[in-house]
Amino acid sequence: MKISQDTALGTLFVAIGVAALLMALQYPMGTANRMGPGYFPLIVSALLSLIGAAIILRGRLGDAKLIEAIRWKPLAMVSAALVAFGLLIEGLGLPLAVFVLILGAALASDRFGWSGKATLGAAVFAGVCGLVFVRFLGLPIPMAGAWLKALGGF
Template sequence: MNSFLRIRKDHIGGTLLTLTGLVCVSSGLQYHTGSLSRMGPGFFPVALGALLAFVGALIAITASGQGASDDAAKEHGHRLPEWRGALCIVVSVIAFVLVGKFGGLIPATFAIVFIASLGDRTNTIKHAVLLSLAMCVVAAIVFSWALKLQLPLFAWGA
């Protein structure tokens, strides 16, 4: 039982990522994978699953036994999970969908980056705005100009 308590969340998370990646590889191999020049329907799931399994294995292998944040939390008696970041990410995705539908790509990108960046307690409003504006420029260049995405940059009242 004592050895089970030594297992940290990074070990568990890395193992779960590895298992998920291996399941994706196994499922993708049921389809024709093809080659790099003529990819089949199973190529993408196999490639992403293998990458996910590799990253998960790296996380599990390099996970330290006990981090400094765990020590500080024990000293102060805090062991509650951090919900702010997760809540901000979920809300930002919902905001992206709603604002993207009614406002366009630029307002939706600003909304998702701004709200998600507020999930980090060390971020200030100023940094969140600057990051959001920078990502709006990147989104306009990549998705509108380079990829010719059919989502309009601005669509107020559409």
């Protein structure tokens, strides 16, 4: 049996949405004026489930593209980049871990080629992530990790 890309994506969205909805129900909802910790996740997960259902419907009614053979190399490389990010964030800090994540995920593409422009773009994006998440939002993530601090000067 062949499955369309829309059906697979919609099913994934619905599954994640329902799982998040069930988790959100564990928290107090509050009211629209005084939202509790479960209010916003409930709304977002319900919307994700509805979007997933709409994508499934579009896949069933329309002329959706069928899933071809799974491309294992990109799947493995993007997964490895995510794992590397998780392992490196404490040691290198957020900007360098994001930089490694971007370049690692980019390597999964057949069209990616090393260039100064791509490297500079990844560096700028990593720096912006550091500023937004650490400086502006105040998340407790190091800008310079323990490994860099051990080298001195950070």
